[in-house]
Amino acid sequence: MNKLRAFFYIIKLSLENLVKNWYMLLASVFVLFTGMYIMGTLIISSSSISSILNEQAEHPEVEIICRGEVSDDESLLIYRAILADERVDAAVMNTKEDNFRKMKETLKGYEEIFQYENASSDVLYVSFDIKLRSAAELEGFSEDMRRVTGVEEVQDNDSIYKYFRAISSVVRVVTIAAMIIMGFFSVLLTVNTIRLTVLARRKELRIMRDLGASYAFMRGPFVAEGVTIGLIGALLSYLAVKGTYSYLSKLLERSGSTIREIINLKPFSAYSAGLAFGFILGGLAVGLIASMLAIRKYIDNERDDEK
Amino acid sequence: MDQNNTVTERRQTMIMFKNVSKVYGNGVTAINNLNMRIFKDEFVFLMGASGAGKSTLIKLLMKEEEPTDGRIFVNNRDLSQIKKGSVQRYRRQIGVVFQDYRLLENKTVFGNVAFAMEIMGKSRKDIHEKVGAALSLMGLSKKADEFPRNLSGGEQQRAALARAIVNSPRILIADEPTGNLDPANAEQIMYLLDLINSQHTTVIVATHAQEMARGMGRRILYLDHGEKNEDLSSAGSASHGATRKADDRKESGLFTEENLLFGKGGDDGE
Numbered sequence: 001m002n003k004l005r006a007f008f009y010i011i012k013l014s015l016e017n018l019v020k021n022w023y024m025l026l027a028s029v030f031v032l033f034t035g036m037y038i039m040g041t042l043i044i045s046s047s048s049i050s051s052i053l054n055e056q057a058e059h060p061e062v063e064i065i066c067r068g069e070v071s072d073d074e075s076l077l078i079y080r081a082i083l084a085d086e087r088v089d090a091a092v093m094n095t096k097e098d099n100f101r102k103m104k105e106t107l108k109g110y111e112e113i114f115q116y117e118n119a120s121s122d123v124l125y126v127s128f129d130i131k132l133r134s135a136a137e138l139e140g141f142s143e144d145m146r147r148v149t150g151v152e153e154v155q156d157n158d159s160i161y162k163y164f165r166a167i168s169s170v171v172r173v174v175t176i177a178a179m180i181i182m183g184f185f186s187v188l189l190t191v192n193t194i195r196l197t198v199l200a201r202r203k204e205l206r207i208m209r210d211l212g213a214s215y216a217f218m219r220g221p222f223v224a225e226g227v228t229i230g231l232i233g234a235l236l237s238y239l240a241v242k243g244t245y246s247y248l249s250k251l252l253e254r255s256g257s258t259i260r261e262i263i264n265l266k267p268f269s270a271y272s273a274g275l276a277f278g279f280i281l282g283g284l285a286v287g288l289i290a291s292m293l294a295i296r297k298y299i300d301n302e303r304d305d306e307k
Numbered sequence: 308m309d310q311n312n313t314v315t316e317r318r319q320t321m322i323m324f325k326n327v328s329k330v331y332g333n334g335v336t337a338i339n340n341l342n343m344r345i346f347k348d349e350f351v352f353l354m355g356a357s358g359a360g361k362s363t364l365i366k367l368l369m370k371e372e373e374p375t376d377g378r379i380f381v382n383n384r385d386l387s388q389i390k391k392g393s394v395q396r397y398r399r400q401i402g403v404v405f406q407d408y409r410l411l412e413n414k415t416v417f418g419n420v421a422f423a424m425e426i427m428g429k430s431r432k433d434i435h436e437k438v439g440a441a442l443s444l445m446g447l448s449k450k451a452d453e454f455p456r457n458l459s460g461g462e463q464q465r466a467a468l469a470r471a472i473v474n475s476p477r478i479l480i481a482d483e484p485t486g487n488l489d490p491a492n493a494e495q496i497m498y499l500l501d502l503i504n505s506q507h508t509t510v511i512v513a514t515h516a517q518e519m520a521r522g523m524g525r526r527i528l529y530l531d532h533g534e535k536n537e538d539l540s541s542a543g544s545a546s547h548g549a550t551r552k553a554d555d556r557k558e559s560g561l562f563t564e565e566n567l568l569f570g571k572g573g574d575d576g577e
Contacts, residue, residue: 003428004428005428006426009425009426203409203411204411206409207409207411207422208426209395209398210369210398210403210409211398211426211470211474212395212396212399212400212401212427212474213395213427214396215392215395217426217428
């Protein structure tokens with residue numbers, strides 16, 4: 001019962017301290033928030049890129065574009081040849097009409113272009129969207145398809161994915177560096193916030209020590225203060241990352257189909273649990289480390305002062 | 308004298324310094340091979356000039372400092388054997404008051420005294436009962452809701468005393484408790500310390516006020532550059548100890564009827 005009362009007393013004291021030093025609380029939360037927001041964004045970006053790359057590795061895609069003069073019958077022959085290929089997992093044929101419709105969708109709002117030029121599906125081409133069984137087959141399959149009569153172009157997006165892979169490595173390095181730098185600054189500022197409280201309550205602490213209050217009781221309010229700062233920072237960062245991700249997802253939905261096909265973002269729920277757990281853990285760690293450092297330094301200083 | 312010594316030996320030792328020395332990091336020797344004994348329920352004055360080692364002795368007793376040499380026993384317990392984690396539990400046996408009162412400005416008198424119990428996680432009911440009793444003993448019942456800034460020096464020191472005794476410590480250490488007070492208030496504080504002592508609390512008072520200490524008729528330990536110079540058992544008080552009541556002090560003339568207003572339950576003594 002005594003411990004429970006002491007616990008509530010500690011919580012009460014820590015909240016009083018936070019209200020008293022609200023400006024430093026804001027500064028600490030802001031730094032922590034910024035750090036966690038940057039880290040969260042980087043982590044999600046890295047995960048999204050990895051996810052796109054993994055998807056590509058699992059189901060490499062190739063688009064084959066036929067020459068304009070290739071008739072529907074000729075294209076059907078090519079389609080059959082594609083389906084017969086053991087390396088192919090699935091293939092979809094887009095007729096000239098299909099591609100014309102897609103183009104109209106893409107150029108929605110600019111219909112007059114089609115009227116002036118008297119455009120029809122004849123000006124377009126037949127294409128095939130192909131999913132291969134393995135990424136290892138990508139290069140060989142693309143080479144073989146380029147040799148088929150009537151094939152104008154083979155797009156295997158390999159160069160784009162190579163680019164993504166490079167970005168992914170950079171993002172990973174930046175994430176780790178950001179974690180270290182932002183972690184350091186978050187701890188540093190939180191230490192200063194708590195030290196301000198420690199200094200403001202120095203007399204009280206001295207009295208507590210003289211009266212025989214336990215070390216846990218003396219440290220408690222500062223640890224609770226650090227943890228509160230950590231958790232507020234974590235919560236705000238989580239909400240901000242979620243907001244940014246939702247905004248970008250919507251932006252991507254409104255963008256062209258090609259970008260959507262390449263950057264296929266997972267719903268935020270795929271990351272939410274991991275991110276929330278990571279943020280809470282990070283916030284707690286920053287709060288605990290900072291409060292411990294702030295108090296330890298104070299206790300050492302006080303002993304020196306008294307000599 | 309022999310008879311006195313025999314009586315003294317029979318009494319239970321509360322504090323014992325055995326060949327204790329304390330040399331600080333800067334080379335200053337604060338205590339030099341000190342041997343002394345303070346008995347249970349005894350009232351002892353610790354005297355000496357500034358730098359004589361009084362504060363260091365108190366810090367050693369509070370286990371804020373460790374002796375460089377020698378051993379200190381409190382209630383038969385070797386302080387060197389107390390681990391860091393148990394130091395605070397040890398300190399709960401000791402009440403302390405200082406010259407500068409060390410009251411919290413943002414708390415009322417009641418709040419300041421209650422603070423000593425709150426940090427122990429005591430129940431609200433317990434706190435109200437004991438704080439009320441302590442304030443009544445100190446004649447501060449009517450000042451319970453006042454803030455320290457609204458109190459006189461004597462009242463502030465009485466509030467500090469109430470806080471020091473509210474957890475019923477075995478030992479009460481007063482470091483220059485009358486240093487900032489006028490003679491009338493100083494006498495009131497000494498009366499209260501005597502009263503606390505009469506309720507089976509060992510009281511150690513570090514002071515410069517030689518006349519007052521002598522007037523109290525209690526044992527005086529003189530410290531000179533960390534060495535015990537004299538151990539005067541003035542008026543044979545070492546054997547009297549706590550058996551001598553506050554009323555006796557009154558008869559001695561040290562505490563006049565005028566100075567004991569709070570002793571009669573009044574709050575307007577100052």
